[in-house]
Amino acid sequence: MSKLAGAMDKSIRGKAMTFLQKLAENDALPGLHVEPIASAADQRVRTGRVDDGWRAVMFRADHDGETHYVIHGVWPHDQAIAIARKVRLTVNPVNGLPQFEDAPAPTEHPTIVVAPPVERPLLARHGYQLADLTDRLGVPAEVATQALAVTSEDALLDLAARHEGWLGTILVSLGAGDSLDEIAATMELSEGTSDDTDQGLLDSLRRPAAQLQFTIIGDQQELRRVIEGGDFAAWRVFLHPEQRRYVDRSYSGPFRLTGGAGTGKTVVLVHRARALLRRDPSTRIVLTTFTTNLAESLRDSLRQLDPDLPIADRPGAAGVYVAGVDALAAAVLRAGGAAVDEAMREVLGEARTSRTPRPPSTRWRDVVEASATELPAEAANETFLTGEYGQVVLPNRITDEAGYLRVRRSGRGVALDRRKRSQVWSLIAAYRAQCRVDGSLDFPEASAVAACHLGHVGPLVDHVLVDEGQDLSPTHWQMLRALVGEHADDLFIAEDAHQRIYGARLVLARYGIKIVGRSRRLTLNYRTTAENLRYALDRLAGGQYTDLEDQWEEATYRSVRSGPNPQVSTVGSLSDELDHVAGQARRWVDEKVPPETIAVLVPDRALRERVVASLDAKGVPAAALDRGRPPTDRVLVMTTHRAKGMEFARVILAKGGRTPAEQERRRVLDDKERTDLELRDRSLIYVAATRARDELVVVDRR
Numbered sequence: 001m002s003k004l005a006g007a008m009d010k011s012i013r014g015k016a017m018t019f020l021q022k023l024a025e026n027d028a029l030p031g032l033h034v035e036p037i038a039s040a041a042d043q044r045v046r047t048g049r050v051d052d053g054w055r056a057v058m059f060r061a062d063h064d065g066e067t068h069y070v071i072h073g074v075w076p077h078d079q080a081i082a083i084a085r086k087v088r089l090t091v092n093p094v095n096g097l098p099q100f101e102d103a104p105a106p107t108e109h110p111t112i113v114v115a116p117p118v119e120r121p122l123l124a125r126h127g128y129q130l131a132d133l134t135d136r137l138g139v140p141a142e143v144a145t146q147a148l149a150v151t152s153e154d155a156l157l158d159l160a161a162r163h164e165g166w167l168g169t170i171l172v173s174l175g176a177g178d179s180l181d182e183i184a185a186t187m188e189l190s191e192g193t194s195d196d197t198d199q200g201l202l203d204s205l206r207r208p209a210a211q212l213q214f215t216i217i218g219d220q221q222e223l224r225r226v227i228e229g230g231d232f233a234a235w236r237v238f239l240h241p242e243q244r245r246y247v248d249r250s251y252s253g254p255f256r257l258t259g260g261a262g263t264g265k266t267v268v269l270v271h272r273a274r275a276l277l278r279r280d281p282s283t284r285i286v287l288t289t290f291t292t293n294l295a296e297s298l299r300d301s302l303r304q305l306d307p308d309l310p311i312a313d314r315p316g317a318a319g320v321y322v323a324g325v326d327a328l329a330a331a332v333l334r335a336g337g338a339a340v341d342e343a344m345r346e347v348l349g350e351a352r353t354s355r356t357p358r359p360p361s362t363r364w365r366d367v368v369e370a371s372a373t374e375l376p377a378e379a380a381n382e383t384f385l386t387g388e389y390g391q392v393v394l395p396n397r398i399t400d401e402a403g404y405l406r407v408r409r410s411g412r413g414v415a416l417d418r419r420k421r422s423q424v425w426s427l428i429a430a431y432r433a434q435c436r437v438d439g440s441l442d443f444p445e446a447s448a449v450a451a452c453h454l455g456h457v458g459p460l461v462d463h464v465l466v467d468e469g470q471d472l473s474p475t476h477w478q479m480l481r482a483l484v485g486e487h488a489d490d491l492f493i494a495e496d497a498h499q500r501i502y503g504a505r506l507v508l509a510r511y512g513i514k515i516v517g518r519s520r521r522l523t524l525n526y527r528t529t530a531e532n533l534r535y536a537l538d539r540l541a542g543g544q545y546t547d548l549e550d551q552w553e554e555a556t557y558r559s560v561r562s563g564p565n566p567q568v569s570t571v572g573s574l575s576d577e578l579d580h581v582a583g584q585a586r587r588w589v590d591e592k593v594p595p596e597t598i599a600v601l602v603p604d605r606a607l608r609e610r611v612v613a614s615l616d617a618k619g620v621p622a623a624a625l626d627r628g629r630p631p632t633d634r635v636l637v638m639t640t641h642r643a644k645g646m647e648f649a650r651v652i653l654a655k656g657g658r659t660p661a662e663q664e665r666r667r668v669l670d671d672k673e674r675t676d677l678e679l680r681d682r683s684l685i686y687v688a689a690t691r692a693r694d695e696l697v698v699v700d701r702r
């Protein structure tokens, strides 16, 4: 077992690896010098020789004829000896979890006199007392006393940051006002008996909450990953008990995991893919998300988690096939061969020659402009028609006017009488006629046809894992439903309704995906500081957000870290905005902040190019990020859409202004459509602000 290698100096990692490998082979090898320490506080403590100057501190526990070592860390010789003398690894008598202690635990709660604070302490405001923390949760008395004295959530987060593992996590939950029962349940704390024998200690180390801090090293490769990863790769090894549950558990049907930005939804998905493959190496998994860029980063994460994980080259092959959802549709169509023609006829009323969908174009706008339609502006526009086609026509496989006149248009804003429906159909028919000329399919058509084709040939895979579920469209869901049969662990969907920046609201049950109670929520934010999270959540206040089950989305999250408040400035013009952005980036680069850890997020590509040019002019190395991987040594400038799913130490959010064309586009929209667009505008700011790990600077334009 090993504690997080964060404490380990980089220069010694290679030798530590060799030491631990040898220790695993035979702890009696003379070069290792595994020795007890005279007058140590814990009789299990041992030190081992990593090299002349460095020693490992560890604990030995024997059970069933086997010897186990719990690695505490590697330190310079004298420091290691001093630590080894004092440190104890015990089982917490209240919650049954392993804990390190520097000195013998007091038998009674010590009397610690704390000066009465001017403000009422935070935990008292939440109604907690000392005994709640110590006797119910097992928080050591000294830490509990400190926690009860702090007056703000930020101060409590600072205290939490000083304690690794379960203790830090419990403090964060207390700060957020969670009830004792909730904390005990999510952390899976035990009650009562504690067993300080070697076996008791080993059992305690295997508890889910212990795995926030300890991991059982099964083989050499895992050992290497833990040692080389250090703190930055904590997600690969140390899961929250709740995360672990969603990774390992089996569900009788589709499962939905919700949670705000940075709560570790993607981490759960990636671990779950590996867990499913470990259960059955021949299993066929599809891991999908909205865009190709996000899919690429999922693939990278899978490789980081486990370089040996089989990545499939097509949906239906053993292993994990990772693709953006539209690329997945294209792959299904390519693999389907001539049989796809039948599905095309059923969905579109005709077969098209291309199997590769073409990217979005101006075709809907061209159709409206070339027509002499009498439809009101709220229906004769690209936004309405794209929605009508993707949400009504394609999912219902409508191929003629008669079908369109009959179809239910539930959830759509603009009311259409028979005459108007007929006029809308003329535009749809004109659109399809143009597509027929070049034989191409658009993205929604491709997923609709893929769904129909899969309905004919049957499911291709055993499990589908979806990230960013809130952005997927009706035909995407139809396709995913048809891709996997209805059985246990068929679909696992991660979503955050507050981050919907693409598609329209929808309800999964309409597409045959019945969650029926299999829905849970992650609330602990690992990425964003409490201050930045507060700013981001305030942007959503008052908006009515619903999730994929048509439930109100809550916005109650807590953060594991605190930091400076976001700096928000308001400027009067584009040139002031550009100056402000470049000035801030310049200051950070001058302070030696690595440029690639700084991102400037903008609403559109036009502003992106302006920002890059202005950074160049100020001598700040910068690059526009679109497709592909981010370059190093440059400040990254990108649209918020591109930044989805990513994170940066520092973010400058340039909100920009609306162009006259955009203002006109919005003016003609129906009220419902406009309200939805406004929700998405706010979500875009929320997404942007939650990309910042440490510092956030916002530039608002009047």
Ligand SMILES: Nc1ncnc2c1ncn2[C@@H]1O[C@H](COP(=O)(O)OP(=O)(O)OP(=O)(O)O)[C@@H](O)[C@H]1O
Residues within 6 Å of the ligand: 234, 235, 238, 239, 240, 243, 259, 260, 261, 262, 263, 264, 265, 266, 267, 268, 496, 499, 526, 527, 644, 645, 646, 647, 690
């Ligand atoms: N158990 C963990 N221990 C340490 N870090 C974690 C843990 N879980 C997640 N993280 C870290 O938190 C950050 C956010 O995780 P992740 O990207 O999975 O969140 P998300 O919910 O998918 O976010 P978003 O919705 O914004 O894409 C990442 O840096 C990840 O490494």
